[in-house]
Amino acid sequence: MNERLPVQGAQGDLLRLVATGKAESRADLARLSGLAASSVSLRVEELIDAGLLAEEGSGASRGGRRPRRLRLSPTAGVLAVADLGAHHVRLGLLDLSGTPLVVEERSCEIADGPRATLDRIADAFDELVAAHVPAGVPIRGVGTGIPGPVDPATRRVVTPSRMPGWNDFLVADHLASRYDLPILVENDANLMAAGEARWWPDHENLMVVKAGTGIGCGVIVNGRLHRGRGAAGDISHVRVRSDSSVICACGHPDCLEAYASGAALMTALSEAGIKVTRPADIVGLVHDAVPEATSLVRNAGRRIGEVLTVLVNFFNPDVIAVGGSLSAAEPLITSIRAAVWERCLPLATRDLEIAPARAGRDAALLGAGALLLEAALTET
Amino acid sequence: MNERLPVQGAQGDLLRLVATGKAESRADLARLSGLAASSVSLRVEELIDAGLLAEEGSGASRGGRRPRRLRLSPTAGVLAVADLGAHHVRLGLLDLSGTPLVVEERSCEIADGPRATLDRIADAFDELVAAHVPAGVPIRGVGTGIPGPVDPATRRVVTPSRMPGWNDFLVADHLASRYDLPILVENDANLMAAGEARWWPDHENLMVVKAGTGIGCGVIVNGRLHRGRGAAGDISHVRVRSDSSVICACGHPDCLEAYASGAALMTALSEAGIKVTRPADIVGLVHDAVPEATSLVRNAGRRIGEVLTVLVNFFNPDVIAVGGSLSAAEPLITSIRAAVWERCLPLATRDLEIAPARAGRDAALLGAGALLLEAALTET
DNA sequence: GTCACTTCCTTCGATTTCGAAGATAGTCCG
DNA sequence: CGGACTATCTTCGAAATCGAAGGAAGTGAC
Numbered sequence: 135m136n137e138r139l140p141v142q143g144a145q146g147d148l149l150r151l152v153a154t155g156k157a158e159s160r161a162d163l164a165r166l167s168g169l170a171a172s173s174v175s176l177r178v179e180e181l182i183d184a185g186l187l188a189e190e191g192s193g194a195s196r197g198g199r200r201p202r203r204l205r206l207s208p209t210a211g212v213l214a215v216a217d218l219g220a221h222h223v224r225l226g227l228l229d230l231s232g233t234p235l236v237v238e239e240r241s242c243e244i245a246d247g248p249r250a251t252l253d254r255i256a257d258a259f260d261e262l263v264a265a266h267v268p269a270g271v272p273i274r275g276v277g278t279g280i281p282g283p284v285d286p287a288t289r290r291v292v293t294p295s296r297m298p299g300w301n302d303f304l305v306a307d308h309l310a311s312r313y314d315l316p317i318l319v320e321n322d323a324n325l326m327a328a329g330e331a332r333w334w335p336d337h338e339n340l341m342v343v344k345a346g347t348g349i350g351c352g353v354i355v356n357g358r359l360h361r362g363r364g365a366a367g368d369i370s371h372v373r374v375r376s377d378s379s380v381i382c383a384c385g386h387p388d389c390l391e392a393y394a395s396g397a398a399l400m401t402a403l404s405e406a407g408i409k410v411t412r413p414a415d416i417v418g419l420v421h422d423a424v425p426e427a428t429s430l431v432r433n434a435g436r437r438i439g440e441v442l443t444v445l446v447n448f449f450n451p452d453v454i455a456v457g458g459s460l461s462a463a464e465p466l467i468t469s470i471r472a473a474v475w476e477r478c479l480p481l482a483t484r485d486l487e488i489a490p491a492r493a494g495r496d497a498a499l500l501g502a503g504a505l506l507l508e509a510a511l512t513e514t
Numbered sequence: 515m516n517e518r519l520p521v522q523g524a525q526g527d528l529l530r531l532v533a534t535g536k537a538e539s540r541a542d543l544a545r546l547s548g549l550a551a552s553s554v555s556l557r558v559e560e561l562i563d564a565g566l567l568a569e570e571g572s573g574a575s576r577g578g579r580r581p582r583r584l585r586l587s588p589t590a591g592v593l594a595v596a597d598l599g600a601h602h603v604r605l606g607l608l609d610l611s612g613t614p615l616v617v618e619e620r621s622c623e624i625a626d627g628p629r630a631t632l633d634r635i636a637d638a639f640d641e642l643v644a645a646h647v648p649a650g651v652p653i654r655g656v657g658t659g660i661p662g663p664v665d666p667a668t669r670r671v672v673t674p675s676r677m678p679g680w681n682d683f684l685v686a687d688h689l690a691s692r693y694d695l696p697i698l699v700e701n702d703a704n705l706m707a708a709g710e711a712r713w714w715p716d717h718e719n720l721m722v723v724k725a726g727t728g729i730g731c732g733v734i735v736n737g738r739l740h741r742g743r744g745a746a747g748d749i750s751h752v753r754v755r756s757d758s759s760v761i762c763a764c765g766h767p768d769c770l771e772a773y774a775s776g777a778a779l780m781t782a783l784s785e786a787g788i789k790v791t792r793p794a795d796i797v798g799l800v801h802d803a804v805p806e807a808t809s810l811v812r813n814a815g816r817r818i819g820e821v822l823t824v825l826v827n828f829f830n831p832d833v834i835a836v837g838g839s840l841s842a843a844e845p846l847i848t849s850i851r852a853a854v855w856e857r858c859l860p861l862a863t864r865d866l867e868i869a870p871a872r873a874g875r876d877a878a879l880l881g882a883g884a885l886l887l888e889a890a891l892t893e894t
Numbered sequence: 895g896t897c898a899c900t901t902c903c904t905t906c907g908a909t910t911t912c913g914a915a916g917a918t919a920g921t922c923c924g
Numbered sequence: 925c926g927g928a929c930t931a932t933c934t935t936c937g938a939a940a941t942c943g944a945a946g947g948a949a950g951t952g953a954c
Binding site for chain 1: 940941942943948949950951952
């Protein structure tokens with residue numbers, strides 16, 4: 135039921151191109167892969183025989199013979215992916231092209247420790263597979279997002295805050311003891327960035343900011359996730375310019391998170407006598423034009439924007455995609471834009487897009503799918 | 515006399531591995547290139563026949579037969595490289611492995627405009643070639659560094675400050691009219707980063723800070739220069755936290771450059787009645803333990819370090835190499851280190867090295883050589 | 895409809911690349 | 925100094941890849 139993908143050599147590249155939607159025909163594959171058309175035909179033949187690809191009707195003509203459209207076979211396999219939060223886990227099954235077959239959310243206390251939590255996720259995977267995957271369709275990979283830093287070398291959780299019992303835990307090894315498959319363990323903001331990247335196909339350098347309870351950020355460089363030492367993309371503990379002085383949970387004064395995160399805004403609102411329980415409530419207040427909320431969100435956007443100016447000058451991204459529950463509040467993005475436009479170098483902002491994230495709520499799951507496909511295709 | 519490198523297919527990879535010093539024998543090449551040992555032998559044979567590689571004695575044994583050492587043939591060709599400053603140009607000839615054959619500095623006013631300046635460089639190249647290159651050894655590429663932003667797509671100079679007449683000038687095209695060869699035009703800090711990268715062979719992610727009259731920075735991601743839209747790496751116009759308010763030449767208040775550049779330090783020293791004419795003079799004052807100078811340098815280091823904290827958290831480099839004339843002042847690097855260690859996330863600084871640049875004065879020329887070799891090997 | 899043209903895909907001989915086996919040339923140790 | 929071992933490099937048949945040519949299946953103009 136669980137098998138590694140039986141691909142070798144150039145087959146992997148071709149399968150990837152079809153799975154990511156970049157190629158739909160043998161001709162596309164020849165153009166994009168650099169292989170000779172004849173070699174492509176041979177490999178595609180093998181992939182069809184292996185049950186990984188399928189021919190399905192024909193595509194639109196580009197002025198000549200219509201291409202025979204290639205698709206991933208529905209029996210090619212599924213990926214089991216999860217995104218772990220503090221009090222719940224979002225999980226689902228994807229086909230190899232990253233399309234969700236089923237997604238659901240379950241409650242789950244991360245404070246219960248890694249073993250209990252991961253077993254809970256694995257049990258949920260088993261249930262979903264039993265309910266939604268026909269017999270004979272194998273699982274090809276298992277992945278999960280973690281709300282804390284993950285060392286890319288050892289794939290263990292390192293110095294997480296609010297995750298008691300997880301420090302130095304070898305998440306990948308524990309999952310590997312249950313699944314003999316490619317295993318992905320990655321920071322949740324990084325997964326979100328990887329998922330978002332698919333929606334910006336012609337853009338090589340992205341920053342994806344997640345504005346929710348905390349402030350996360352993932353970076354795509356040259357189309358690939360930049361991990362650094364595992365903390366890459368962190369912007370929440372940058373010092374902001376401020377008159378007063380607030381000590382952040384990390385011990386340093388005046389972190390961005392202490393001023394502009396959903397948690398900080400909720401504290402400020404409740405001090406003003408306005409009751410909110412989730413960051414999404416703030417969006418509602420902004421839509422209802424509650425002045426305190428709008429002003430707070432605008433302020434948060436300006437602060438985030440000011441931090442981004444440094445990074446835009448340095449990194450010159452093509453796109454800054456803003457996601458997370460707070461991103462639905464329009465003033466947030468508007469004021470981020472204003473701060474960046476005002477202060478950055480013209481060359482850096484010339485073609486820069488600052489826009490709401492496109493991938494939606496399942497961004498992290500989609501990102502896990504994208505990275506898992508990559509892992510399944512290269513590690514053979 | 516000027517010819518493109520006659521390499522095709524896998525030959526390029528092999529030549530690059532030898533030129534960059536990563537491989538010295540056929541066995542090295544087989545290991546590093548992923549090709550079969552037999553294929554490597556065939557290609558090497560061709561490269562030797564083409565006069566690009568040469569066999570030279572044998573290397574050290576690793577417990578078995580000694581390898582036959584491969585070297586670039588001295589007749590393989592030379593690269594002509596320059597690094598343009600405001601009032602002078604440093605230029606030289608390198609062999610294909612990036613070793614300087616001759617380097618010299620000439621005065622040259624960038625304000626004379628692009629045509630006069632570039633022709634002056636090209637004339638200098640011709641003189642150097644006539645004097646130092648035996649007949650029959652071809653030029654394989656021409657490159658120059660520019661003290662301003664270069665659009666990587668069109669390779670034209672964009673919105674430079676202090677370079678009258680250069681805006682939108684197509685530097686590469688102008689050089690191409692004189693040399694039918696691979697042409698490189700790149701920002702000088704980027705070249706310096708590319709040159710420095712060779713001295714940190716096992717490090718994939720570098721920031722190279724150039725602390726001189728101005729403050730430049732180049733970024734190496736995954737071993738390759740990150741260009742962004744042409745301004746990537748800029749850190750000089752980041753806003754710093756400050757009580758007073760200084761307007762920078764760029765029009766914005768409190769840019770890092772206005773506080774921590776060599777130019778700013780010189781202004782502050784002369785206001786204190788201490789006369790200096792070049793940033794290097796400041797280093798002398800620090801060595802002589804002049805308290806005003808030491809204090810200023812320490813302050814500048816702290817400010818630069820504070821900006822770097824943001825970038826270290828975000829980018830997680832393996833190394834920050836500090837070069838430029840000011841970097842010879844020890845307190846500069848010490849205080850950069852202190853600021854970064856204090857404020858950054860532990861995961862980001864765990865194995866981070868902050869060290870003086872290793873490539874020396876010719877870093878930019880070496881970088882130009884490295885990038886030109888790349889261009890000469892891939893563009894065929 | 896037919897003719898010129900374009901794109902898609904396959905066939906087939908030529909070329910390149912591979913990999914196993916072997917020749918070559920060392921080291922290390924008793 | 926001889927034998928076991930290791931690493932380097934080459935030889936040669938097998939397998940993969942290529943590219944030119946051609947068939948298949950369209951579009952668009954007249």
